[in-house]
Amino acid sequence: xxxxxxxxxxxxxxxxxxxxxxxxxxxxxxxxxxxxxxxxxxxxxxxxxxxxxxxxxxxxxxxxxxxxxxxxxxxxxxxxxxxxxxxxxxxxxxxxxxxxxxxxxxxxxxxxxxxxxxxxxxxxxxxxxxxxxxxxxxxxxxxxxxxxxxxxxxxxxxxxxxxxxxxxxxxxxxxxxxxxxxxxxxxxxxxxxxxxxxxxxxxxxxxxxxxxxxxxxxxxxxxxxxxxxxxxxxxxxxxxxxxxxxxxxxxxxxxxxxxxxxxxxxxxxxxxxxxxxxxxxxxxxxxxxxxxxxxxxxxxxxx
Numbered sequence: 001x002x003x004x005x006x007x008x009x010x011x012x013x014x015x016x017x018x019x020x021x022x023x024x025x026x027x028x029x030x031x032x033x034x035x036x037x038x039x040x041x042x043x044x045x046x047x048x049x050x051x052x053x054x055x056x057x058x059x060x061x062x063x064x065x066x067x068x069x070x071x072x073x074x075x076x077x078x079x080x081x082x083x084x085x086x087x088x089x090x091x092x093x094x095x096x097x098x099x100x101x102x103x104x105x106x107x108x109x110x111x112x113x114x115x116x117x118x119x120x121x122x123x124x125x126x127x128x129x130x131x132x133x134x135x136x137x138x139x140x141x142x143x144x145x146x147x148x149x150x151x152x153x154x155x156x157x158x159x160x161x162x163x164x165x166x167x168x169x170x171x172x173x174x175x176x177x178x179x180x181x182x183x184x185x186x187x188x189x190x191x192x193x194x195x196x197x198x199x200x201x202x203x204x205x206x207x208x209x210x211x212x213x214x215x216x217x218x219x220x221x222x223x224x225x226x227x228x229x230x231x232x233x234x235x236x237x238x239x240x241x242x243x244x245x246x247x248x249x250x251x252x253x254x255x256x257x258x259x260x261x262x263x264x265x266x267x268x269x270x271x272x273x274x275x276x277x278x279x280x281x282x283x284x285x286x287x288x289x290x291x292x293x294x295x296x297x298x299x300x301x302x303x
Contacts, residue, residue, distance in 0.1 A: 001026045001101040004061040006176065007183045011099035011120055012062045014187030016069065020194055023091040025066040028103045029077035038081035042073040080106045088112050094198065097190060098152065099183075102131075107154050115197045117152040120190050122182035124164060125150060126212035129157035134178055136215045137169060138241030139222065141234030144168050145178070147186045149193045151204060156214065160204040162193040171233070172240050224250045224257075232266040232294030239263035239298060248301050253289055259301040266296040 002008030004027065015022055029036055044067040066073045076084050088096075089112050096117040098105070110117050123133035124146040130136075137145045146166040153159040167181055196202035223242070225235055239249050243262040251258045264286060285300045 001096060001098045001105075002062050003027060003100050003102060004063060005100060006179055007100040007120075007122070007186075008062050009065065010183040010187035011097065011190050012065055014191045015097060015194065016065075018191040018195070020191070022066075022069075022071055023093060024072045024074060025062050026074045026076055026088075026101075027063070028101065029075045032077035036077040038078040038083040039074055039076050039087050042075055076103065079103050079109055085109060085112070095194060096152075097194065099186060099190070105152065110152055110154070118162065118190060118193055118197075119150055119152050119157070119159070120183075120186035121148045121150065121157055122146075122179070122186065124148060124166065125157060125161060126207040126209065129212060129214040131217050133215065134175060134182070135218050135222075135242060137178070138175065138238045139218070141230075141237045142169055145182070147182050147189055149186070149189045150207070158207060158212075160206050162196070162202050162204055163189040165189060169237075171237060174244055175241050176244055178241070218247075220247060223247050224252060227251050227253055227289055227291045227296075230292055232268060232291040232296045235289075235291050235296045236263045236266035239296070251289055251298065258287065258289070258298075260298040261301045262299045264297040264299060266291075266294060268294040 002012065002025070012022065012025065027042075029040075042063060063073055065071075074087060076087075078084060085108055088109055093113040095113050095115045096105075096110075097120075098117060099120040105117065121129075121133070122145065123129070123137070124144075125148040128136055128145075134145070144166055146164060148161055149163040150157070150161045151159040165185060167178075167185060169178060193202065225238065227235055230238075235251070239260060240263045242249060243260075248259045248261055251260055286297055287300060288295055288297045
């Protein structure tokens with residue numbers, strides 16, 4: 001169970017490369033409405049000559065990989081529908097594997113596979129539960145994160161952990177780069193966890209609720225940075241991390257909102273001038289912004 005995107009693909013490929021039999025691929029419906037069927041089959045795209053017609057959103061995704069391997073692909077709009085339950089049960093699965101799936105999976109579905117349901121989560125659970133943990137990794141200026149494989153229960157990222165490894169978050173790394181690292185590690189850990197469960201050698205451990213945190217999907221307000229409250233390194237890490245996303249970052253400097261599209265550099269030292277802002281010309285329009293300590297040089301969004 002996954003989505004058309006960068007995070008789901010390495011997990012599917014890792015399972016296939018390790019000899020795990022993948023019976024089906026399930027995606028959330030992209031444009032579901034109350035009139036949408038609960039489940040529908042996605043058939044391979046038509047071919048032109050010897051090559052299939054591929055849309056950019058499907059190329060090299062779990063959908064295209066499944067089609068190339070003759071694995072059935074299903075879109076689901078309602079996980080709690082009897083048709084969805086019947087579909088999942090029809091495969092008599094040993095396991096469900098989940099990597100970036102946007103629909104809540106109810107208890108009745110989780111109980112179908114005999115060995116349970118494994119989820120690939122890009123954080124060091126129980127910290128950073130929720131739908132977008134990497135955003136909050138950048139928002140908090142963290143120097144490390146990780147990947148956790150856990151058995152799913154009815155909670156949100158709350159089930160027993162099967163595997164976990166840490167990943168460094170280097171200065172200047174982007175969201176896409178960190179996501180790719182987490183996805184590759186997640187695929188490796190998922191395969192190991194699948195075989196350990198299958199062979200009866202898995203060692204699970206409960207999550208420590210006293211150390212847990214849940215963070216929701218970020219809103220536009222979460223892209224606003226009070227620079228006088230954040231150190232320069234945190235501002236730099238955050239702007240660099242999320243700069244490629246659709247929502248621009250806004251820096252509030254002396255009550256003036258400045259929309260930025262990237263961070264160029266930072267320093268722990270104070271800038272030599274005595275102004276709060278210094279406008280300089282590099283590639284495009286940039287500004288040097290004082291932070292709680294030090295300064296960060298950012299590239300502005302064109303007005």
